[in-house]
Amino acid sequence: MDIRVLKYFQSVYENRSVSAAARACFISQPSISSAIRQLESELSVVLFIRHPKGVNPTEEADRLYPLSKKLTGDAQAIVGLFQTERPAVAVRLGLKRSLGAGRMGLLLKDMVNGDEPIELTLVSPEEPCDARIVASTDVSPDESFIPIWTDTYQLALPLGHPLRLNDCIALQDFQSLPFVHRHPCELVSQLESTLIAHQIRWTVRAKIRTIEYGLALVRAGVGAALVPDWDEITRLTDIVMRPIEGRTLSQTVGLAYQKGVDEFPLMQQVMNAVALHTTAHRV
Numbered sequence: 676m677d678i679r680v681l682k683y684f685q686s687v688y689e690n691r692s693v694s695a696a697a698r699a700c701f702i703s704q705p706s707i708s709s710a711i712r713q714l715e716s717e718l719s720v721v722l723f724i725r726h727p728k729g730v731n732p733t734e735e736a737d738r739l740y741p742l743s744k745k746l747t748g749d750a751q752a753i754v755g756l757f758q759t760e761r762p763a764v765a766v767r768l769g770l771k772r773s774l775g776a777g778r779m780g781l782l783l784k785d786m787v788n789g790d791e792p793i794e795l796t797l798v799s800p801e802e803p804c805d806a807r808i809v810a811s812t813d814v815s816p817d818e819s820f821i822p823i824w825t826d827t828y829q830l831a832l833p834l835g836h837p838l839r840l841n842d843c844i845a846l847q848d849f850q851s852l853p854f855v856h857r858h859p860c861e862l863v864s865q866l867e868s869t870l871i872a873h874q875i876r877w878t879v880r881a882k883i884r885t886i887e888y889g890l891a892l893v894r895a896g897v898g899a900a901l902v903p904d905w906d907e908i909t910r911l912t913d914i915v916m917r918p919i920e921g922r923t924l925s926q927t928v929g930l931a932y933q934k935g936v937d938e939f940p941l942m943q944q945v946m947n948a949v950a951l952h953t954t955a956h957r958v
Contacts (some may be wrong), residue, residue, distance in 0.1 A: 866924065
């Protein structure tokens, strides 16, 4: 069995998208598709069901994935036995709250798995650090900025909420709407200011700091929340997402670093990992 094909399978499984897997593996989308067909033929199974937003793994894929990870991990370990280990370089990376655990995990993996060994320490973006992953609005004048993701925010509603029947949410629909308020969040603050200007007020049922807790409260039926269109959120089946009529609420997240340091090899490795994941959450 081809180890390379197994790695392509793992990438599709982890990204839930053939196109995203192709970007992650630095090969063309047809090559990824061909490798998956080859593996399905070899095993006489169907591994993925395709849909407009990407792919869903079958039960056979769920069974294969841990076995595949062990096999490719063992192969990598064998190679490592015969390589001279180099000391890792310490890198401090500042992270903005609520960036999406799934996509950040893949990005950080590619940062540390580059040519140069890195010992990565994750800190608050306000602490001293070598680079930061923050919103474009948080970038200081002495920093360069590379966009990675642009997230569009929509209203997440409990599955049984009557507003789920609407194609979009009008401003007047927010009047007395039970709402899970997240702070700090610039987009929530923008929306709240707009509503106040129209003399509309929602009913705050909970105040939280992270998107993950906000989603948990929406799923529990506490209220609605403003959340980004991350793949791991749009795939949830126990909430509904609706855009806000006449409003585009979006935020660009990217890599901010001190101007003039991009010529150093280590920063280039970090930048290469970022370039690999730019818009990779899209199908």
